[in-house]
Amino acid sequence: MDKLVIEGGSPLSGTIRIHGAKNAALPILAASLLAEGVHSLHNVPKLLDIETMLDILGRLGCTSAHEEETVTIDTSSVGTSHVPEDLMRQMRSSIFLMGPLLSRFGEVTIYQPGGCAIGERKIDLHLQGLQALGAEIQESNGRISCRAAKLLGCDIHLDYPSVGATENIMMAAAMAEGCTTISGAAREPEIQDLQNFLNKMGAQIIGAGTDTITIQGVKKLYPCTYEVIPDRIVAGTVMIAAAATRGNVTLTHTNAGHLTSLIHVLRRAGVQITVCNDIINISCMGRPRAVERIVTSPYPSFPTDLQSQVMVLLSLADGFSVIKETVFEGRFKHVEEMARMGADISIDLNRAFIRGVQRLYGATVEATDLRAGAALVIAGLAAQGTTVVEQAHHIDRGYEGIEKLFQKLGAHISRKVPVMGPLDLAN
Numbered sequence: 001m002d003k004l005v006i007e008g009g010s011p012l013s014g015t016i017r018i019h020g021a022k023n024a025a026l027p028i029l030a031a032s033l034l035a036e037g038v039h040s041l042h043n044v045p046k047l048l049d050i051e052t053m054l055d056i057l058g059r060l061g062c063t064s065a066h067e068e069e070t071v072t073i074d075t076s077s078v079g080t081s082h083v084p085e086d087l088m089r090q091m092r093s094s095i096f097l098m099g100p101l102l103s104r105f106g107e108v109t110i111y112q113p114g115g116c117a118i119g120e121r122k123i124d125l126h127l128q129g130l131q132a133l134g135a136e137i138q139e140s141n142g143r144i145s146c147r148a149a150k151l152l153g154c155d156i157h158l159d160y161p162s163v164g165a166t167e168n169i170m171m172a173a174a175m176a177e178g179c180t181t182i183s184g185a186a187r188e189p190e191i192q193d194l195q196n197f198l199n200k201m202g203a204q205i206i207g208a209g210t211d212t213i214t215i216q217g218v219k220k221l222y223p224c225t226y227e228v229i230p231d232r233i234v235a236g237t238v239m240i241a242a243a244a245t246r247g248n249v250t251l252t253h254t255n256a257g258h259l260t261s262l263i264h265v266l267r268r269a270g271v272q273i274t275v276c277n278d279i280i281n282i283s284c285m286g287r288p289r290a291v292e293r294i295v296t297s298p299y300p301s302f303p304t305d306l307q308s309q310v311m312v313l314l315s316l317a318d319g320f321s322v323i324k325e326t327v328f329e330g331r332f333k334h335v336e337e338m339a340r341m342g343a344d345i346s347i348d349l350n351r352a353f354i355r356g357v358q359r360l361y362g363a364t365v366e367a368t369d370l371r372a373g374a375a376l377v378i379a380g381l382a383a384q385g386t387t388v389v390e391q392a393h394h395i396d397r398g399y400e401g402i403e404k405l406f407q408k409l410g411a412h413i414s415r416k417v418p419v420m421g422p423l424d425l426a427n
Contacts, residue, residue: 290319
């Protein structure tokens, strides 16, 4: 497996453009199945999860090309609604295919999805939403089959603002007969982006970004050209890295409105942030201050996807900080690895108690999931000495060449790819 080697201790400096949002591109790729023909999607990053989704769509009969940041996908020849089990288990976001395939074919067969091991993420809200629209669902040994002769609009309430369930219901309801209202909907910017894409195809959806979304079903959708929003989690990761290394970095092609909670936390920590249109500048010339309490929660609260990264910054802050994780129970796996680097962090159930230290030290650590891996890269950039982050493939799921990204900002970071020996080649 690839590993990242980092010589830390140098402040990040320079300007970086933030690539498109993985968590927006994946449901948009799935939604392209709703309209037969050729779609052109811009600002789509080249990530492991994106390529897996394109592989799945290829197995279904789509043809696609991913050149630079543009995906051209032809959905005309889709001939099956059976999603391959081997590819589904590689990526949780494959669950997004349920809604559009059910809408297009009246049936879909999927398997329990895979993905990062950060805690239990049930799909019951997805299934309940599709059942409410008229689907009959059968489950057996991880295989899930849905059938519906006709999808009918209805009122659906989500007991928890699940992003995936909200998006799956939106896609299934886009061509359902009648009106569907989702109350208790998730409010993430990626849901707004999906609404905008569906509406550009001819859907009639309003309310994304609030907790109530209304979908008036239409008879037909049409292929279109669309540009995906910038990735707020990548932007946040770079912002935290700039602060942790006491650097000065400018981000372009961003949306500061999607990062309000992080900007608030960073400013409380003494980080200087200025915003102008789609440009954000971050500078931190001295030691950051502790932040008394951060609680992760669904958008617009502090995102769980930036919890591990901000913990690195607080581990170098002056004082004592507390982070409460309310979304995923497995989101503290990076703490043991950070302890190898000298961090002073203790865990009590879903709370992390962080006592800032003067410095971190390079060590060999392991990325256990996507965001934990990003946090360890930040720790390595800020640490004294050499850090080796193993299992870098986890990081590749959400960051397009993270080593190249930070190299542009002056970081001493490189990727080491294992050399295949004769025995490996023989296998």
